Amino acid sequence: MTDLTTASADDRSLRILSTGDLAGIDISLADVVETVEGAYRTLHAGQSDNPRKLTVKPADGHSVAYAMLGRDGCRDVVAIKTSYKHGLDKGRDEQHYYTSLTVYDDVTGLPLAMMDCSRIGSLRTPAVSALLARECAAPGARSALVIGTGTQGRLALPFLLTTLPDLDRLMLSGTHPEGIAAVREQVRSYFPDREVEVVTDLRAAAGDADVIVATAGGHTPAAVEADWLKPGALSVLVGHGLAPSALHRADRVIATSEAQMNVTGTDMADADGKLPAVDAEFPSVLAGVTAGRGSATERIFAYNSGLVVTDIALGHRFAQLALAQGLGTEVALWR
Incomplete structure (x- = not known):
């Protein structure tokens, strides 16, 4: 059961959780990691459904839209997430991005909530990268580079x-002063005793890093090549910042979903337009069915594409916290 059966007044109303509503909810990083990990384990157990996302993109590539439907069998909820980004051919300040999640109780048949999904995505994705690092980084990993x-x-x-507390060198590659300041502020707010080292020599930094998380936008010139990486390095691709060679020459390839990687990872294809086969999907790694790595010296490439079941789990968690605080607005949507 969802424990949210009172979230909506009746079957014709819907609780709307705005950006501001969700911004006021306090949730720990450990809570987010636990929620996301639980969603993966439930999916691997066959209790949840996560169909392939639908994608719409015009020929000139100026926008992209996704629709993702899923069911969380642990929470007994069904949800659909939509994502739309416009201005991919323009600078960051000229782009528009909207994403939402609508959740329904699959026991009562009633709608639970519709919410802005931007904060959920901003938490879910780095939580997945951190879980990938926990399971796939080489033993004794001490340095991390974020691009x-x-x-x-x-x-x-x-x-x-949160997942690798023994990391003692935190490197950052970025070109936007406000972004660099924001990264430092986030680290300081959660880990006041840790410092962030801004690097300008990407090749040298990549060669020193045990874990690399590439999150840059599509216009980044950053592209870490396979031969820059040290033995045992883990490279996690979220956005951009890794060259295709980091994937094609990896000793082991892990994906949150091979099907989604084949849909959204086409920019990493080789000269023949092909992507390599995935050695393991991450839900099976978390469940202990498949090893995250085979040796301490393997160079591992991990593709982090969002699975809607993780959005559902975290969105449901936010809805629980919001309801407890009386947040949100009831809208008679179907009257």
């Missing part, structure tokens, strides 16, 4: 420190 200072880059280091 990019946008939404996904700003919490990457705090989440990595």
Whole structure:
């Protein structure tokens, strides 16, 4: 059961959780990691459904839209997430991005909530990268490099420190002063005793890093090549910042979903337009069915594409916290 059966007044109303509503909810990084990990384990157990996402993109590539439907069998909820980004051919300040999540109780049949999904995504994605690092980084990993200072880059280091607390060198590659300042502020707010080292020599930094998380935007010139990486390095691709060779020459390839990687990872294809086969999907790694790595010296490439079941789990968690605080607005949507 969802424990949210009172979230909506009746079957014709819907609780709307705005950006401001969700911004006021306090949730720990450990809570987020636990919620996301639980969603993966439930999916691997066959209790949840996560169909392939639908994608719409015009020929000139100026926008992209996704629709993702899923069911969480542990929470007994069904949800659909939509994502739309416009202005991919323009600078960051000229782009528009909207994403939402609508959740329904699959026991009562009633709608639970519709919410802005931007904060959920900004937490879920770095939590997945941190789980990938926990399961796939070489034993004794001590250094991490994050490429990019946008939404996904700003919490990457705090989440990595949550799952790999022994990291003692935190490197950041970025070009936007406000983004660099935001990353430092996020690390300071969660881990006041840790410092972030801004690097300008990407090749040298990549060669020193045990874990690399690439979160940069599509216009980044950063592209870490396979021969820059040290033995045992783990490279996690979220956005951009890794060259295709980091994937094609990896000793082992892990993906949150091979099907989604084949849909959204086409920019990493080789000269023949092909992607390599995935050695393991991450839900099976978390469940202990498949090893995250085979040896301490393997160079591992991990593709972090969002699975809607993780959005559902975290969105449901936010809805629980919001309801407890009386947040949100009831809208008679179907009257």
